Amino acid sequence: MSDSDGKKTLGLRGAPARPGNVKQSFSHGRTKNVVVETKRKRVVVPKPVGAKTGTGSNASLGDPKKRPAGITDSEMERRLKAVQAARARETEEAEARASEEKARAEDRERRRAEAEAKEAEERQREENLKAKAEEDARRKQEAEAAAVAAAAPAPAVQPASAKMPNTKGGAPAPVARKKEGDREETNKRNKGNDDRRSGKLTVNQALTGGEGGRQRSMAQMKRKQERQRQKAMGGTVEREKVVRNVNLPPAIVVSELANRMAERVGAVVKALMTNGMMVTQNETIDADTAELIIEEFGHKVVRVSDADVEDVIKEEVDDPKDLVTRPPVITIMGHVDHGKTSLLDAIRKAKVQSGEAGGITQHIGAYQVKTDNDQVLTFLDTPGHAAFTSMRSRGAQVTDIVVLVVAADDAVMPQTIEAINHAKAAKVPMIVAINKIDKYEANPDKVRTDLLQHEVIVEKMSGEVQDVEVSAATGQGLDELLEAISLQAELLELKANPNRAAVGAVIEAQLDVGRGPVATVLVQNGTLRQGDIFVVGEQYGKVRALINDQGERVKEAGPSVPVEVLGLNGTPGAGDVLNVTDTEAQAREIAEYREKAAKDKRAAAGAATTLEQLMATAKADADVSELPLLIKADVQGSAEAILQAMEKIGNDEVRVRVLHSGVGAITDTDVGLAEASNAPIIGFNVRANASARATANQKGVEIRYYSVIYDMVDDVKAAASGLLSNEIREHFIGYASIKEVFKVTGVGKVAGCLVTEGKASRAAGVRLLRDDVVIHEGTLKTLKRFKDEVAEVPSGQECGMAFENYEDIRAGDVIEIFTREEVVRTLD
Ligand code: GDP
Numbered sequence: 001m002s003d004s005d006g007k008k009t010l011g012l013r014g015a016p017a018r019p020g021n022v023k024q025s026f027s028h029g030r031t032k033n034v035v036v037e038t039k040r041k042r043v044v045v046p047k048p049v050g051a052k053t054g055t056g057s058n059a060s061l062g063d064p065k066k067r068p069a070g071i072t073d074s075e076m077e078r079r080l081k082a083v084q085a086a087r088a089r090e091t092e093e094a095e096a097r098a099s100e101e102k103a104r105a106e107d108r109e110r111r112r113a114e115a116e117a118k119e120a121e122e123r124q125r126e127e128n129l130k131a132k133a134e135e136d137a138r139r140k141q142e143a144e145a146a147a148v149a150a151a152a153p154a155p156a157v158q159p160a161s162a163k164m165p166n167t168k169g170g171a172p173a174p175v176a177r178k179k180e181g182d183r184e185e186t187n188k189r190n191k192g193n194d195d196r197r198s199g200k201l202t203v204n205q206a207l208t209g210g211e212g213g214r215q216r217s218m219a220q221m222k223r224k225q226e227r228q229r230q231k232a233m234g235g236t237v238e239r240e241k242v243v244r245n246v247n248l249p250p251a252i253v254v255s256e257l258a259n260r261m262a263e264r265v266g267a268v269v270k271a272l273m274t275n276g277m278m279v280t281q282n283e284t285i286d287a288d289t290a291e292l293i294i295e296e297f298g299h300k301v302v303r304v305s306d307a308d309v310e311d312v313i314k315e316e317v318d319d320p321k322d323l324v325t326r327p328p329v330i331t332i333m334g335h336v337d338h339g340k341t342s343l344l345d346a347i348r349k350a351k352v353q354s355g356e357a358g359g360i361t362q363h364i365g366a367y368q369v370k371t372d373n374d375q376v377l378t379f380l381d382t383p384g385h386a387a388f389t390s391m392r393s394r395g396a397q398v399t400d401i402v403v404l405v406v407a408a409d410d411a412v413m414p415q416t417i418e419a420i421n422h423a424k425a426a427k428v429p430m431i432v433a434i435n436k437i438d439k440y441e442a443n444p445d446k447v448r449t450d451l452l453q454h455e456v457i458v459e460k461m462s463g464e465v466q467d468v469e470v471s472a473a474t475g476q477g478l479d480e481l482l483e484a485i486s487l488q489a490e491l492l493e494l495k496a497n498p499n500r501a502a503v504g505a506v507i508e509a510q511l512d513v514g515r516g517p518v519a520t521v522l523v524q525n526g527t528l529r530q531g532d533i534f535v536v537g538e539q540y541g542k543v544r545a546l547i548n549d550q551g552e553r554v555k556e557a558g559p560s561v562p563v564e565v566l567g568l569n570g571t572p573g574a575g576d577v578l579n580v581t582d583t584e585a586q587a588r589e590i591a592e593y594r595e596k597a598a599k600d601k602r603a604a605a606g607a608a609t610t611l612e613q614l615m616a617t618a619k620a621d622a623d624v625s626e627l628p629l630l631i632k633a634d635v636q637g638s639a640e641a642i643l644q645a646m647e648k649i650g651n652d653e654v655r656v657r658v659l660h661s662g663v664g665a666i667t668d669t670d671v672g673l674a675e676a677s678n679a680p681i682i683g684f685n686v687r688a689n690a691s692a693r694a695t696a697n698q699k700g701v702e703i704r705y706y707s708v709i710y711d712m713v714d715d716v717k718a719a720a721s722g723l724l725s726n727e728i729r730e731h732f733i734g735y736a737s738i739k740e741v742f743k744v745t746g747v748g749k750v751a752g753c754l755v756t757e758g759k760a761s762r763a764a765g766v767r768l769l770r771d772d773v774v775i776h777e778g779t780l781k782t783l784k785r786f787k788d789e790v791a792e793v794p795s796g797q798e799c800g801m802a803f804e805n806y807e808d809i810r811a812g813d814v815i816e817i818f819t820r821e822e823v824v825r826t827l828d
Contacts, residue, residue, distance in 0.1 A: 220264065244299045252290050255281040261299050271296055310590055313535065313579040318497040318525070326496040326559035327368065327376040328489035329398055329522065332433075333419035334405030336710045339435040342472035343405055344381060350478055365508035365520040365637065366562035367549040372479065375486040378522070378560045380507060391505070391575035398505045398522055401488050402430045403481070404456075408442035408469070412450040420454050429492070431466045431484050432458055438471040496559035501580035502528035506536060507562060508637040509571045510663055513771045517568040521557075521578050528563065529556040533584050537576030538595040540587035541568040571663070574637040627719060628679035630670055631661040632686050634773050638709070639663055642684055645713050656716060665772030666703060671695045680704060680719075682712060685774040687816070705730070707777060733817040734758025734795065740811055742800075747782065749807045750800050753815060760793040760801065760817050767816040768809060774816075779804045 025031050246260045258268040258281070265281045271293050272279055279285060291301045332340045348367055368378050380399065391398060402423040406416055423430045432451065434444040448458050448467065457463025466484045470477035502523050509519040519536065521528065528534075532543045544567030546554045557563040565578075569591075572578075581587045629646065633639035639661045649656045659677055660670070666681055666688035672695075674681045680702040681688070688696060688703055696703050706712040736753040744750050753760070762783040768776040784800035785793055793799040801815060 223264075241298065245302050246294050246299045247302050247304045248287050248290055248294065249304055251284050251286055253282060253284050254279055257285070257290050257293065261294060261297050263297055268293060268297075310593070313581060313590065316500070318500065322497040322499060323495035324498060324559075326494050327378050327561075328400040328485065328492065328494055329366075329378045329380060329560055330401045330403055330485060331380045331399040332403045332405060333422065334433075334435075335407070335410070335413035335415035335419075338405045338407040338410065338413070338416070339472045340405050343403075343433065343435060343470065344379060346472040346475055346478060347379065347482070350475060364547070364549050364562060364564050365635075366522055368561065369482070371482045371486055373486070375482075375489070376560075377482065377485055377489075378562060380522075391507075397426060397428075398507070398524065399426065399428050400492060400494055401485060402426075402428050403433050403485070404430050405433045405435050406447045406451070407436045408434045408444045408447055409436050409439045411446055412454065417454055420456055429465075429488055430456065431468065431481070431488060432456065433477075433481055434467060434469045435472055437469040438474045438476060444469050494560075496525045498527045498558045500526040502526035502532065502534070502557075502578070503580075504528060504536075504578040506572050506574055506576040506578065508574055508635045509576075510635040511571050515566055517571040519565050519568060519572055519578075520562055521565050522562045523557045523559055525559055526580065527556050527558045528565070528578075528580065532580045533582070533587050534578050534580045535587040535590045535594075536568065536578040537572040538591055538598060539568050539570040539572045539576075540584070540591040541565075542584065543567050571636065574640055626655050626657045627716070628657045628659050628677045629716065630659050630674045630677075630679050630681045632666045632670060632681065632683050633661070633663055634685035636663055638684050642682075642709060642712065645709060646716060649713065649717050665689045666692050666696075668692050668695050671699065671701050671703075674701045675699045682706065682716075684709070684712065687769055687772045687774070689772050707774065731819045731821060732758065733761055733764050733819060736760050736793075736799070736801065736815045736817065738809060738811050738813045738815065739798075741809055744802075747802055749809055750782070750784075750802045751809050751813075751815070752798065753801050754798050755793050755795045757795055758817065759795060760799055760815075761819075762789075762791050764817045764819045766801075766803065767818070768803070768806070769814040769816055770810070770812075772814075775813075776803065776806050776808070778806055 242262070244261055246257075248260075252260075254268055254272065255265050258265040261268070269279065269281055272285070272289070275289070275292060277285065277289060287303065291303075294301045332344055334340050347369055350369075363381065366378060366380050368376055370376050402419070404416065404419055404423070406412060420430070432447075434447050436442055437444060445460075448461055451458060451465075452461060456465055458465045458467035460467055466488065468477055468481045468484050470481050503525045504521040504523040507520040507522050509517065512518045517539070521536070528543065528546065530543050530546055534541060534543065543565055545565075546557055547564040547566070548554050548557070549562055554563065579590075581590070631639060631642055631646070633642060643658055643661050646656045646658050659679055660673055662670075665686050666683050668691055670681055671688070671692050673679075674696075681696070681704070683703060683705045685707050687705065693703075695701075704712075704715070706715075734755055735757040736755045738751040738753050740752040742750045742752060760783060762780055764780075766778060766780055767774050781802040781804045782800065783790055783793065785797070790799070803809065
């Protein structure tokens with residue numbers, strides 16, 4: 001208990017002589033005296049009367065007899081002291097509490113008074129403001145009445161400010177200030193503090209939105225700073241109010257409404273609240289409510305529907321006297337191997353003067369032929385039902401006539417029936433082409449009777465459907481077929497108005513490395529011209545060039561003419577409709593609207609998937625095994641056709657799941673995705689680029705190449721049934737890259753190549769790849785090593801190659817050399 005030992009730290013108890021002094025001791029013997037304010041309380045302890053004992057110091061210890069046993073006097077004294085100290089502390093605390101309570105009550109009272117004063121002041125100010133606004137309005141009206149001729153837009157502003165006092169700057173402040181007393185002064189000071197605080201934008205404020213946690217945009221901050229600057233420069237400045245035309249769709253988000261009016265979001269929310277609408281800035285309000293608010297802010301309402309942007313391309317009805325006959329558009333459909341491709345090729349070869357363009361025939365997805373009686377017919381060069389339906393599902397009905405191919409040595413098959421149903425669904429007339437009539441086992445009458453079962457009654461069976469016996473192999477009956485088509489076209493009275501803005505449908509579209517996005521468009525009405533501005537699906541552009549099916553540049557394309565269109569900003573989808581617009585702004589607006597609408601639709605569909613479908617698939621997954629696939633194709637049309645074909649494959653036990661389908665070369669990304677899902681990659685007329693090839697090899701990802709959809713479908717079917725062993729039907733032999741192209745008289749174009757992989761073989765099949773996309777497949781005309789014709793050229797050596805019937809070769813192209821092995825299929 002001694003304070004002189006120098007070890008005790010701060011304490012009160014040890015210095016009775018100087019009660020306000022405390023001695024502090026530090027290390028190395030340093031000490032310090034600190035004067036502390038001590039509150040001494042007199043503690044009144046009642047003295048027990050008969051407690052006088054000899055020990056004096058024990059005066060207050062009570063009767064030692066009553067003490068519990070074993071407690072010494074000193075112990076008793078210590079306890080007594082402790083009791084006294086505790087009592088003293090209690091009294092002290094009670095006193096402190098009382099005074100604190102009092103102070104708090106006073107503070108509350110003061111604050112209430114202040115608040116009341118403030119409120120009164122606010123009310124006063126508002127009244128003044130209203131009075132002033134009314135006065136202003138009255139004066140303006142008078143002024144207006146005086147100046148009859150002058151139509152000033154300003155009055156529109158004033159009523160707004162009268163109604164919405166809070167949206168204005170501090171304009172009415174001076175009026176109020178005059179009438180306010182000292183309280184105004186304090187208020188002003190407080191306000192000044194506020195201003196100073198918000199003027200300095202702290203990171204915290206910026207992040208949390210400053211006062212009240214409200215989000216402040218950059219623009220808001222700027223406006224605020226500007227207001228303060230103006231205030232500092234010359235008191236309050238009345239800003240010129242701009243009356244805006246506010247485009248109002250059927251529903252609008254509050255913040256967007258504020259944005260369109262260029263008003264503060266907070267002000268708009270407030271205005272809505274005064275109108276009884278409790279909404280936040282992210283909620284959507286209907287057009288009627290929004291109109292009310294817009295008028296309150298003094299702006300003009302322009303009601304629009306989002307879809308209104310499409311109005312500029314609304315279908316206009318042509319005057320019958322403007323209409324002229326247009327060529328029919330024909331699609332060839334039928335069962336696999338019944339000869340669709342052969343028929344298209346036969347018609348094309350027979351009727352297109354391919355010699356004119358140096359023998360180079362262009363594949364653009366459609367071509368035109370002229371019959372002997374000068375009738376022009378447009379054939380869609382994409383056989384198959386998938387292409388037909390995918391186009392139709394996108395709203396493009398391009399086909400006027402369906403030619404149904406049925407092989408005479410076979411009969412009506414599942415896909416024949418499918419084709420019949422498609423044609424019927426699209427209400428497109430049919431012509432039956434009974435093919436392979438040259439074959440010995442051909443039995444055309446069986447085909448005719450077979451068709452009866454499917455409600456197709458051909459003319460020979462006294463029906464209405466024209467039937468023609470043809471042979472794609474010999475060319476027999478081709479003219480009759482074309483004749484039948486012309487006749488059908490005449491019956492249909494197909495007409496169009498060439499003198500109007502063009503409307504067309506995309507047959508195929510692809511991203512060409514050199515030319516950018518390219519779309520083959522079949523003009524359906526009007527005339528598409530170079531320089532026309534258009535919107536097509538979610539894309540838009542200006543026609544930079546038009547290329548016809550002969551590969552020639554043309555200035556314009558009329559009804560039923562297929563052309564390649566260059567000048568798009570992106571790749572549209574097959575079946576997308578093209579419309580010519582007046583201005584680029586219109587085209588862009590429509591494209592953007594459609595893109596947004598499509599995105600919203602996808603988002604909505606995605607949301608639906610998450611709940612119900614996910615459950616359904618999860619359930620289905622339990623007992624269905626899946627074959628995941630990744631598909632890359634040369635053109636959008638093929639990708640879609642493949643996708644649809646793949647979706648159809650599968651039964652209760654197996655199912656094909658396409659992870660991704662796209663256009664262009666197979667890349668590292670594709671390989672990565674395939675590896676992650678343990679899926680093979682299918683390349684349709686495209687190849688993997690060098691790096692993707694290496695990655696695939698390394699990671700063991702299988703890449704299969706196809707150029708015939710049906711082969712692919714068959715293989716996938718087999719794989720899905722778990723029955724396809726890794727048999728290879730096509731053997732890769734080598735790659736050669738073209739270094740230079742020479743023109744040799746008598747031979748044509750010859751490619752100077754370097755064999756980069758494997759070997760080149762004269763007898764093998766060859767494909768020409770440009771940017772990893774197959775652009776030609778055929779055979780070699782020559783394979784030369786120096787001057788000699790050779791059978792093979794090994795890797796690392798140079799050679800000269802020329803293609804049979806194909807001359808569009810360029811330096812940088814790659815030649816793929818392969819052989820095909822006919823594999824007897826054990827599956828159907
Ligand atoms: P697609 O699958 O319907 O396009 O049929 P293709 O055009 O690929 O023809 C399938 C097979 O039938 C090919 O081997 C053709 O050579 C053959 N082919 C097509 N048309 C005829 C024909 O008129 N006569 C004969 N003999 N064979 C034909």
